[in-house]
Amino acid sequence: MEGYCLSRKNLYMLPTRHGILFSFVLLAMLLVAVNYNNSLAYIMSFTLFSTVSVSMLYTHRNLEGICLSYGECRPVFAGKKLSYTLILSNHTARDRYDIGIDIKDNQSRRRDFTANESLNIECNTLVKIRGWYTLPPVQVNTRFPLGLFFSWCRPAELGRKGLVYPRPAEWQEFPTRYTENSFKPMQSRNSNDDYSGLRQYRKGDSPQHIDWKTYARGKGLYSKEFLGGDMPQMVFNWDDTRGDREQRISLLTRWVIEAGALGIRFGIDLPGVQVQPSNDERQIEKCLKILALY
Amino acid sequence: MLSKKFHISAGQEIQPDKQALIALMCAFLLAVSPHVTRLPIWLAALAIIVFSWSYKIVTVKGRQPGSILRIIFLFTVILFLFKHYHTLLGRDAGVAMLIALTLLKFLELKSQRDFMLVVFLCMFIVLTSFLYSQSIWLGIYLLAIVIILFAVMMYLNHRVRHDLFSMLKRAASLVMMGLPIAVLLFVLFPRLPGGLFGLPGDSHSGLTGMSDTMKPGSINELNLSENVAFRVEFSASVPAAKQRYWRGLVLEQYQMGTWKEHGEDDVIENQIRYSPDDVVEYSILQEASNKKWIFALDIPLARPADLVWGRGQTLRSIGTLRERKEQKLQSVTDYEFVGVTEKERQRNLDTSSVTGERVKQLARELYSNSSSNNEYINSVLSFYRNNNFIYSLQPPLLGEHPLETFMLDTRKGYCEHYASSFTMMMRLAGIPARVVIGYQGGEWNEQGGYMIVRQSDAHAWSEVWNEKRGWIRVDPTSAVAPERIEYGLSAIRQLVEQGRELGNLTGDQLQSVLSASLLNKTIKDLRLFWDGVNTRWYKWVIDYGAENQSGLLKWIGFTQTNWSKLVYLLVALVSVVVSLQAWFLFHRKKIVDPAVMQYQKFCHRLSRIGIVRSPSEGPAELARRVIELRPDLQQMVRPVMEAYIAIQYAGKTGLDRQQKLRQAVDNFRPKRIN
Numbered sequence: 020m021e022g023y024c025l026s027r028k029n030l031y032m033l034p035t036r037h038g039i040l041f042s043f044v045l046l047a048m049l050l051v052a053v054n055y056n057n058s059l060a061y062i063m064s065f066t067l068f069s070t071v072s073v074s075m076l077y078t079h080r081n082l083e084g085i086c087l088s089y090g091e092c093r094p095v096f097a098g099k100k101l102s103y104t105l106i107l108s109n110h111t112a113r114d115r116y117d118i119g120i121d122i123k124d125n126q127s128r129r130r131d132f133t134a135n136e137s138l139n140i141e142c143n144t145l146v147k148i149r150g151w152y153t154l155p156p157v158q159v160n161t162r163f164p165l166g167l168f169f170s171w172c173r174p175a176e177l178g179r180k181g182l183v184y185p186r187p188a189e190w191q192e193f194p195t196r197y198t199e200n201s202f203k204p205m206q207s208r209n210s211n212d213d214y215s216g217l218r219q220y221r222k223g224d225s226p227q228h229i230d231w232k233t234y235a236r237g238k239g240l241y242s243k244e245f246l247g248g249d250m251p252q253m254v255f256n257w258d259d260t261r262g263d264r265e266q267r268i269s270l271l272t273r274w275v276i277e278a279g280a281l282g283i284r285f286g287i288d289l290p291g292v293q294v295q296p297s298n299d300e301r302q303i304e305k306c307l308k309i310l311a312l313y
Numbered sequence: 314m315l316s317k318k319f320h321i322s323a324g325q326e327i328q329p330d331k332q333a334l335i336a337l338m339c340a341f342l343l344a345v346s347p348h349v350t351r352l353p354i355w356l357a358a359l360a361i362i363v364f365s366w367s368y369k370i371v372t373v374k375g376r377q378p379g380s381i382l383r384i385i386f387l388f389t390v391i392l393f394l395f396k397h398y399h400t401l402l403g404r405d406a407g408v409a410m411l412i413a414l415t416l417l418k419f420l421e422l423k424s425q426r427d428f429m430l431v432v433f434l435c436m437f438i439v440l441t442s443f444l445y446s447q448s449i450w451l452g453i454y455l456l457a458i459v460i461i462l463f464a465v466m467m468y469l470n471h472r473v474r475h476d477l478f479s480m481l482k483r484a485a486s487l488v489m490m491g492l493p494i495a496v497l498l499f500v501l502f503p504r505l506p507g508g509l510f511g512l513p514g515d516s517h518s519g520l521t522g523m524s525d526t527m528k529p530g531s532i533n534e535l536n537l538s539e540n541v542a543f544r545v546e547f548s549a550s551v552p553a554a555k556q557r558y559w560r561g562l563v564l565e566q567y568q569m570g571t572w573k574e575h576g577e578d579d580v581i582e583n584q585i586r587y588s589p590d591d592v593v594e595y596s597i598l599q600e601a602s603n604k605k606w607i608f609a610l611d612i613p614l615a616r617p618a619d620l621v622w623g624r625g626q627t628l629r630s631i632g633t634l635r636e637r638k639e640q641k642l643q644s645v646t647d648y649e650f651v652g653v654t655e656k657e658r659q660r661n662l663d664t665s666s667v668t669g670e671r672v673k674q675l676a677r678e679l680y681s682n683s684s685s686n687n688e689y690i691n692s693v694l695s696f697y698r699n700n701n702f703i704y705s706l707q708p709p710l711l712g713e714h715p716l717e718t719f720m721l722d723t724r725k726g727y728c729e730h731y732a733s734s735f736t737m738m739m740r741l742a743g744i745p746a747r748v749v750i751g752y753q754g755g756e757w758n759e760q761g762g763y764m765i766v767r768q769s770d771a772h773a774w775s776e777v778w779n780e781k782r783g784w785i786r787v788d789p790t791s792a793v794a795p796e797r798i799e800y801g802l803s804a805i806r807q808l809v810e811q812g813r814e815l816g817n818l819t820g821d822q823l824q825s826v827l828s829a830s831l832l833n834k835t836i837k838d839l840r841l842f843w844d845g846v847n848t849r850w851y852k853w854v855i856d857y858g859a860e861n862q863s864g865l866l867k868w869i870g871f872t873q874t875n876w877s878k879l880v881y882l883l884v885a886l887v888s889v890v891v892s893l894q895a896w897f898l899f900h901r902k903k904i905v906d907p908a909v910m911q912y913q914k915f916c917h918r919l920s921r922i923g924i925v926r927s928p929s930e931g932p933a934e935l936a937r938r939v940i941e942l943r944p945d946l947q948q949m950v951r952p953v954m955e956a957y958i959a960i961q962y963a964g965k966t967g968l969d970r971q972q973k974l975r976q977a978v979d980n981f982r983p984k985r986i987n
Contacts, residue, residue, distance in 0.1 A: 056636075057447065058499075059447045063440050067436065067459065068498070069492065069498065070491035077898070080898050
């Protein structure tokens with residue numbers, strides 16, 4: 020069994036409003052039966068009573084044995100919606116009817132699912148703060164079969180967390196030491212690596228050759244054409260930024276994203292944490308995670 | 314417990330729709346169906362109006378009638394009901410009111426709660442139909458309607474709608490699951506001997522018992538109802554038909570052509586002389602009659618505690634018989650009365666209201682030709698026999714001088730006419746005589762081992778004072794139609810229908826007429842079988858009460874029963890049943906993965922052609938090996954493997970994939986190559 024499984028220990032039950040109303044009807048029926056000493060009236064009252072009592076077992080059984088877990092959850096930037104999947108797995112031979120699923124910030128749903136089947140529920144939450152976001156607790160409930168009893172589970176904290184990257188700041192120039200004319204990103208360029216001009220970015224172009232200045236001006240992606248070339252390298256320093264902690268982190272985040280998009284070798288240097296420059300594909304994730312949790 | 318953080322969906326209800334409304338209407342009509350014949354006809358019109366209106370509200374999203382309009386409706390309906398029943402209280406008006414109000418509720422179905430409320434009201438309507446009848450049919454109906462109403466409840470509560478039929482199936486299994494507890498409750502729930510609040514006055518209307526007066530010639534058609542008056546079980550031998558006279562009332566007073574019980578309040582218990590060997594022990598299960606009369610066999614000996622003596626050694630109940638009641642009695646059919654008061658003798662000689670000189674002359678003539686009282690009795694009986702008296706179920710009316718007209722003119726009648734005229738003929742000759750009414754005969758139910766006495770077995774006869782033996786029975790009807798006594802009224806009816814003359818048929822002739830066709834016999838047997846089923850139904854289900862309960866507990870081994878013991882036993886047994894049910898419901902079946910089953914089948918087929926899977930071999934390796942060994946099988950092996958790997962390893966589920974795998978395995982029929 021995986022995740023959080025519903026059992027006697029975490030399931031509760033109470034009559035619904037209809038259930039309470041029904042109990043009064045049942046009492047009135049029994050009074051009629053006793054007063055008229057009417058056997059069929061007795062039989063009817065007892066049949067209704069026993070059926071409803073048995074229905075409690077069915078209500079409980081409808082939830083018992085369902086296991087809840089969250090699936091993998093892709094990181095997202097603060098201010099965006101974090102998407103995640105709730106998996107209700109049913110490893111029993113019972114069909115489940117009319118299961119209500121309540122997750123915070125998500126509309127509640129009612130579903131049926133059959134024996135041996137898993138039910139995936141797509142959910143999302145708007146996240147605002149960087150760092151680990153604990154996925155919301157889940158409450159599962161049912162009023163099956165007669166609507167007279169309501170059974171629910173204690174809200175289940177499933178322990179799964181989603182990573183929220185910092186919100187990227189507005190675009191600012193990379194640190195000046197990299198943008199000044201003296202900075203030659205293509206320092207080790209060979210003599211025959213001639214800059215031959217800009218052309219429209221095409222898919223498959225090396226990200227290293229994208230003209231970020233034009234891009235930053237909002238004019239779209241252009242690739243610099245060279246004959247051969249070498250990788251530029253940048254390390255974003257905590258002291259390159261100004262403002263409070265969050266503003267600094269936001270800006271660093273922005274730079275990491277942009278540098279990553281350009282395919283430039285980059286690293287970050289925060290007080291206490293350094294990431295060596297690299298341009299492998301894990302580099303962005305690595306840096307963003309450090310920034311998210313810093 | 315309900316965390317505030319959560320928006321609990323208990324409050325989020327399902328909006329009822331058209332299907333739900335139609336289901337609800339059907340449930341209502343089914344719940345009302347047993348009442349239909351008793352309800353005022355205009356309710357049907359109201360139902361049509363209300364139903365089409367509420368249908369329109371739900372489908373076209375029309376507006377519901379406002380509260381003022383609803384109140385006007387309500388009062389109009391109540392007014393009509395009052396006009397019809399002249400009251401709003403009591404059983405009949407109460408039931409009609411419940412039905413009418415439930416009907417009006419259809420106009421204000423807003424939320425799911427309203428729908429559920431109507432279902433509950435329907436349950437109550439069903440319950441009220443049992444106040445009118447508790448037949449086996451209603452018992453079956455009960456079970457069916459409970460299942461239907463639960464199915465409607467399920468239907469109303471499911472967001473993902475299933476068809477009503479699957480709901481019915483599920484509701485049926487739910488009710489069946491509850492049945493053991495219902496049975497335990499029925500058997501062991503403590504019963505109160507009397508009601509709680511007393512019953513409304515009209516609770517028992519519609520019961521008809523035997524009248525306490527007799528007026529021959531006033532009714533020209535006899536009640537031939539086949540309704541059961543009572544059933545009798547004998548502890549030993551069954552008395553012959555000729556002796557099965559069930560005495561109900563002794564009528565001694567004749568005034569204005571009507572026989573009545575004598576008004577004087579001097580009922581005494583007679584002294585009876587009898588041989589102990591002749592005592593018949595039996596128990597009589599009498600249907601509710603709304604009267605007090607108990608129809609004991611001939612002369613009852615002892616008086617049970619809840620009965621009193623009636624006039625002329627008859628028994629009667631203290632209160633009216635509003636419910637079926639069983640009595641254990643002892644009677645004798647061969648007896649002598651010892652002593653009689655002079656008062657009793659005198660009032661049985663009263664002829665003051667006899668009119669007509671011709672009949673008085675007739676009595677004088679017959680008496681003067683007889684040498685003894687006994688001879689006179691015989692000559693009166695002979696007079697009936699020899700003067701073309703006819704046993705008729707539709708005699709002419711008798712008019713002003715009933716006795717004279719019957720004896721000398723019409724000469725057509727049934728038991729009442731003969732009993733009345735014979736008794737008066739005795740009195741005219743100075744012999745004390747009286748009329749007894751009750752039942753005669755009864756039909757033996759072989760299969761059930763009891764006797765059924767029906768309303769159509771009602772009979773009247775005479776008792777004449779004999780100086781030596783006291784009151785002796787003389788049944789003048791037997792002089793005219795002995796078939797009535799031997800074969801019962803139904804035989805008479807058959808004979809009359811066939812145009813036979815009564816009184817002079819030989820035994821063989823009678824047999825040939827009465828044995829009738831095989832079909833008739835089968836019908837009769839079926840009827841008796843059905844009566845047997847019914848009798849058990851009434852005895853064990855409907856009349857089940859405190860007495861049966863203590864009897865049952867005694868049988869189990871509880872000698873002294875009281876409330877608390879019953880409750881303990883009930884709680885204990887119910888918990889046992891519930892635990893068993895819970896175990897049954899929660900016991901998880903070992904899941905057999907259908908894909909694995911198919912794969913095993915595939916491997917089994919492979920082993921038949923000599924390719925045995927080694928335990929460590931995965932499906933892909935196995936497939937490779939099979940294709941290597943038997944390239945010809947590639948076409949058949951590949952789909953199996955693809956489907957199986959897709960399900961087991963790629964995590965793809967779904968019925969269509971399972972089906973694909975099954976089909977592929979079914980198609981896999983390799984042949985051995987030698």
